[in-house]
Amino acid sequence: MYQSIKRGLLVLAATLFALPAFSASYTIGTGSQSGTYYPLGGMLAKVWSENIPDFNMRAEVTAASVENTIKVATGKQLVGVSQGNVVLQAANGQKPFPRKMGVSVLFALYPNVVQFIVPADSDIHSIQDLKGKKVSLGAPGSGTRVSATNILQTLGISTSDIRAQSLNYTATTNAIANGQIDAGVIVGSLGVGAITELALTHDVRILSFTADELKKITAANPSYIEQDVPQNSYNKVPAFKAPAVWNVLVVNKNLDNKLAYQMTKIAFEHMDEIRKVINVTQFTTIDNMNKLNGIALHPGAEKYRQEQFAK
Structure with missing residues (x-):
């Protein structure tokens, strides 16, 4: 029996060593x-x-x-x-x-640019105009939501001042296109696909931050920088200024x-x-x-x- 067990172990060992590395x-x-x-x-x-x-x-x-x-x-x-x-x-x-x-x-x-998107004919022309509006701040667990919330708070706007929604990129642009929300935030690279696709089918604007707002944001959050975005970076979207991280x-x-x-x-x-x-x-x-x-x-x-x- 001992010899049989020994032979079995040797066969098993040989088999193991012959297995390919994963x-x-x-x-x-x-x-x-x-x-x-x-x-x-x-x-x-x-x-x-x-x-x-x-x-x-x-x-x-x-x-x-x-x-x-x-x-x-x-x-x-x-x-x-x-x-x-x-x-x-x-x-x-x-x-x-x-x-x-x-x-x-x-x-x-x-760098990721903080982009607050509104329909081109919206009566929202500044960050302060977002008060009382239905705004997508980004999906739970996303950097978009963290950035949007931090920036609004730095500018004296709490989530209770707006009707906050929790939508991801695709849901945000779809909701803007369908008139289900007043504004949406996407924190992404300049030319990010979700906004690029939206701007090709719908007239939109991206809110421009004032010099004073940008100064407050970069002072409170040293990881942010100021970004000047030229006209037509997206289809028919005017130039805007925004924080970037x-x-x-x-x-x-x-x-x-x-x-x-x-x-x-x-x-x-x-x-x-x-x-x-x-x-x-x-x-x-x-x-x-x-x-x-x-x-x-x-x-x-x-x-x-x-x-x-x-x-």
Whole structure:
């Protein structure tokens, strides 16, 4: 019996060693399919999966920034796309996060513009005119909702001053098109698909912030910058001024240094390929890697950045 068991164990061992090695599978948290996060996450997943040994990643549709940051911090996602202000709030344990989250930044991506959309013939011409109106502030768990709420509060408008709705990108533009809401907020890249598609079929405007409003916002939220958007950035939409915040790739602060370095290196080595599909990654450069103030880059990413500047 002993010899039989021994032979069985040897056969089992030989079988195990003969099995092919499986790649580790990961996800990158993105956003809705009508935004920029999802196709960008798909491109990053593609270049990482194709160029990092034993590495397989897929893009996951999520509610975007807040959800991605929480999932990264709790180990449910390897990496996520997020607005920088959301990552800073997570690192500092500020609302909507219940405590300090163990997160870090791989590198900055591109600026997101805070875009308050109204029909072209609307009587809403300023941020203050939103009081008493039905306004979509973004999906629960999204950076859009965090940014919209923070900015309105900074300008003295609480959610009780408006009839707040909680809609994602697609639902927001559909509701504007159908006259179901008075205004909607989309915090996304300039030229984001949801607004581009809406402007092709409906006449819309995007509210312009005053110089005083922008000054108050950037003073209260250092992660924001002022953005001048030229006329016809969307079909027949006049020029406007708005606050903008950098998007980043958020990772767990305990992510393996070697893997963080590999992911950063591979991403930048294939950035030209990514730019052919995602135009806003023209802003994703070595110089802009640490564009988000208030939080350090992950050590693995910082090692790559320092190597590039040393060349």
